[in-house]
Amino acid sequence: MRCLLVGRVSLCKSRQGFGFSQKCGLVNVKLKWVKDKELDAVVVGEKHVKAVSNLVSLLSSSPDYTLPIFHRGQLGLPPDLKLSSFLRRFPNIFVQRDTRFGLTSEAIDLHREEAHLLELNKGDLLARLCKLLMLTRERTLPLHSIDHLRWDMGLPYDYRHSLLPSHPDLFSLVKLSSDLVGLKLMHWDERLAVSHLQGLRNDDPMAFPVKFTRGFGLKRKSMEWLHEWQRLPYTSPYLDASHLDPRTDLSEKRNVGVFHELLHLTIGKKMERKNVSNLRKPFALPYKFTKVFERHPGIFYISLKCNTQTVILREAYDRRHLLEKHPLVDIRAAFANMVTSRGLYQKSLVDDFGTKIIYPEEEESESGSDYPLVVLL
Template sequence: MRSIIWQSVKQLTSKTTASRLFSQSTSIPKKQVRVRDHAYDDYMEIQKKVRKVLKFQDLILSQPNGIISASRLDSISRRIGFKQFESGRFVLKFPHVFEVFEHPVQRILYCRLTRKAAAQIELEKAALHRQIPDAVTRIRKLLMLSKTGRVRMEHIRIARKEFGLPDDFESSVILNHPQFFRLFDADETRNKYIELVERDCTLTVCEIERVREREYREKGVDAEEIRFSFLVNFPPGFKIGKYYKIAMWKWQRLPYWSPYEDVSGYDLRSLEAQRRMEKRAVAMIHELLALTVEKKMTLERIAHFRMIMDLPKKLKEFVLQQQGIFYLSTRGNHGKLHTVFLKEAYRKGELVEPNELYLARRKLAELVLVSPRKARMEPELASYRRDGLDDHTRDVGRDLDDVVDASYSDEDESCSGSDIDESC
């Protein structure tokens, strides 16, 4: 008798727990275990090295003539978190980026960038300048995603690298296009804002809508089946049960409002409206990531746009709820950094449709990944050639310089004609 009662209690408890795990608005489990995808995590481990290399590059380029003594480099590098004598070991790890040479007169060691690293910087600058028209379109679409049509200048400045904006974007992008943007200072907060002058209906097509059209034309799937669906690709090892498949099928067919649509006039108190708003938030994050150069952004920077885009408070849990659409990586900064990837834009850790700026930035990662054993170095670091380059490196650097010169000549011809919430 006791066993029968105990089994009935267990069944009732399991049913209650299962009903609680599923969201009443989307029927998808609210809390899910994050399943790792090593392709994205390995990508972030490479980016961790690249970020440190970029910090050292900025230190060296800020010095006169772009050279700095080894002793001064060690003292300045402590400001960016390096310990004593750690900068020397770090520089020697990447001989294809940093060159250590002995000054012919002072007889002390100096550090500078190699010709290949300098050529990569010029390539990135040229690519950044050529894609300014695309950057203007990105900012216009970003402002159209905002429910007020305005975004704080500081939030865009923090995420300028993700959107492919130069450091002087306020003058080169915003002020140079007064027909699209307007700058103003808020009286109550004294913050500078960027406001959209006029909405353009031709820019209100989301990236996911283009993907659906491509899927329809290439694969010939039923248009009604993919009308409101997203491309879903779960990570390896993700357990998909029968009830989860049913919930995902219902969620994929759920209608929702476009991220560019104004929903201020709708009654959002009903259960149906809550369902649509949750799926609209997924489309909002999807479109925000699609506007970036590398189709990724940290969760902390997405949180800056949370209020103006009506995103949920618990962003981390919300993103983890859609592991088939986004991937959340905690690699690269001892678990303190959360990077959100748009999964459909990547395949085997690389962009499916790479752009010029992405390829220019990738060249630096290639220099970082080259083994130090392939660099011809003297053990004592005292018998370097004055130009610091062997014949092979000289040829590669000359080829890169030719590419840079060609890009600049093309450029001349064309010119002549809130903080993240506690859950994260």
Template structure:
């Protein structure tokens, strides 16, 4: 169920009849003391779990890409399994993902015995080349995302090293600081050297086109469609069966009725403990998750930007306090903040154009595993055929022996 703040009371009245799952809380006047017990959402947990396999494969590919010449002795990669958190041996990994690498023999040093090396397969190289084309095609989107991240931040400056750390979350290419940022001097200024811990990316000019959140854009589109001025507001969505107690219903209703505060507005005059700051913080998280590829980001990663985006030290409680807007998955022991409205079941509703790069990689993995399964089936069929032939031969021999026995008996 999706609804804006005017529909809150009807939802809450209807929810009184639901008893299967309950959200308990302790309510006081202070925002920070509002406690909501976390409840599992199986479908959203499945969404997090769906891409665990390909992300693990991507780590191994990245390890090889970072090597000189993009080749590596197999035994060296085997020694890095623990760091890569790969639970299986490299040989097993290669057999399960046959289209990722070619295995060949070479010498690590002159006069040494040849050993197994890995290099990118032609199929994987074509995927990487295609992904480069996708990045070029969607460069305006990447620039807009980067501008938005800076425009929401304090003083419009963000640590360059932190941005590199979240490049995968937002779909930035690996070399965006080296090759993309210098192409747009009207937007960006890079201060210091990335990788040395003291470099920053600064916004040079403010573009009003980028200073509009997803929620504001949605309100504008609805206003244009209906001819009625729609106020920007969060969508509130909970799975059926959730019950919210009266005190929290009243607090949410009042909070939702407060004016929306854009994450691109100056928040320097807001009290950190005020409901206005809470409104702005929820807006920032909503926008950050909306800009991300999968509309979800691990909470520890968000925590790295506490200073840049003026988050409180207890910022993660926002995700459970506003459980109709967000969901916090605990899958794989990592807290991941998710945007509820972005999903239908375990599937994304609107897919970011940059996701095509990840899709290409996933399709390659699926094709390789299908190929492996077909080979295994052929091997099983060959073994079965051999068993059948042996059985048939033994049966024929038995028949011959029986015939000879009968002839002897007759004579």
């Protein structure tokens, strides 16, 4: 279903934002959450990949790719999880030798390939980091906030030492008022101050691509509100929005635009909800700003898999497949295959010569419903 909606307001590209009479109050519309098994599969398919990748990067920092077991505190594992138990889950990635643990040759090769790709795509990663800082009010983020987003942004595990010092013209470490250390962007780059949506469209008004799971039904009132909301002016997330009344739908559209852009800056077009919880002040967002995820299920999907809430940008996926793949996606897919391959071998027998024979079980074939695409223009 496609609806062509003609707006009556014009966009202004000044840094001060848009001149618009804010008469539209924030409508209390509640839209139901509908499970999306295809996008849930994306989250489940990457279970443990982040932890494994971090551990591989940490081990690779050692000349012989091994570290003592007492280094487990650096791994970010749950306190009730024994390191030896974690290592035994992935014998094709990790090896344990007495009091040290290391990497298999396959894991070392994959890490080297990842490092090579990071070097080849350094310009892209720098642009992503610059745009992330440009989304903030002061072009500054605490380092711990960037640490939470590091994996999603595709930054190297040791980006503080391998990336930042090489670019003093772009970044500076600053002491924040809360005694935290922050990363500040030295100069505003107008060439980067174009959102993904602006790069795709030049229509007036700009509307977000909307995509619902099969079986998702919108009530008439909700559909009418969504149509009117899409007709509101689009405020670029790179513009100063302090003039917007946070109680209006116009402000909410700007907030949606911020997260729409933030998710487009990530490698997998998704991130854990908890990792954006401390971005309210830097991004100049209102209290309870993450409620936009529930209010706009056609733009965002919240997966509840793996004991966390993962926010996924719907438009970026065709079923469970990314439409635009960063080179790092294939590396992470390779890690995911190494992680999940441990579960493909269930049966083993010993033949007459004492040799252990492994019989692989067949993988389940992909299945799932297609998506109806609704783009409100």
